[in-house]
Amino acid sequence: MKRLLMWMMALACVLGVGMAQAADLTLGAGDVIKASVFGNPDMATETRVSESGKITFPLLGEVKVSGLTVQQAERAIGEQLVKKGYLKNAQVSIIVSQIQSAQVSVLGMVNRPGRYPLDGGKRGVMDMLAQAGGFNVDGGDTVSVVRTRDGKTSKTVIDVVDMVRNGALDKEIELGPNDVIYAERSPRFYIYGEVQRPGSFRLERTMTVSQALAVGGGLTPRGTESGIKIKRRGGDGSVQVIAAKNEDVVQTDDVIFIKESWF
Structure with a gap:
């Protein structure tokens, strides 16, 4: 692991x-952004997107940015600065410093x-x-x-x-x-009877009965590999009792029972 x-x-x-392309990030409430305008350091600001989806930007006041990508927000702010006559050419840059949305x-x-x-x-x-x-x-x-x-x-x-x-x-x-x-x-299997550590264990891929027995610590002095039984629940909920061989593959939720030797 x-x-x-x-x-x-x-x-x-x-x-x-x-995969990380910040320009494609869609802004939302709680995000914190750092915005700047090329050649105008006095317009640099760090602000949080409000629950209403707006930020406060110098000169413009509230600007809605929620639902816009970073590139779209840059363009929207720049267009408003030009439209309102504050700048002739506004090149806005936004960096998202905290992503909460x-x-x-x-x-x-x-x-x-x-x-x-x-x-x-x-x-x-x-x-x-x-x-x-x-x-x-x-x-x-x-x-x-x-x-x-x-x-x-x-x-x-x-x-x-x-x-x-x-x-x-x-x-x-x-x-x-x-x-x-x-x-x-992780899928589990269960092993009981004459094993050193009976209980529930992680089922590894293609685990065999022999490997499951080893995970359970092996046989007790009274245990035998002969006559191993597996209780297995089918898709319809019915339970089958299977005579298992050491090389058989254990399935999820199988219950393995190791019986006591008669000799």
Whole structure:
């Protein structure tokens, strides 16, 4: 898990360079911007976007910027300075110093769940997971991303381990304001009977019965690998009891029972 977190952070840095384009950020209430006008240092100002979506700008007073990208806001302020006769040519520059309107919720099995800003306006899932400290000890391999676009909500499941190990960057998702990332809990299996450490354990990919037995600490002196049974719940809710072999692959929520040897 630590190695995966390091990969995630390294990949996030690579993605961040390519994805962060502050000019495309849409401004909203709570954002703090630094605005300046080329050749007019007395017009430089730092201001917060109000709940009504406006900023206070020198000479102009209140200017509505909520819903505009940084480039659009620069152009709108410049046009008003020219239109009202304050300048003949206004070259306005805006830097967003604090982003409060554009945030993503990272929840579930991460080390630091919470809301994180979309610094620079565009971030991917890997970057936001890294900001949240990566998966915790109960985290699995997948995350669910819930997004709302044009009034429609969609859910996408991403296999993070596959993305990192195979470099499948085409599966990365560009996030937007109020998106939600939920880090899923790792799948579990259960092993009881004559094992050293009976209980619930993380199910690794393609784990076999023999490997599951090793995770449970191996057999007790009275245990036997003969006659291992697995209780497995089907999709319809029914429970099957399966005579298992050591090479059989364990499935999510399987209950493995190791019986006592008669000899």
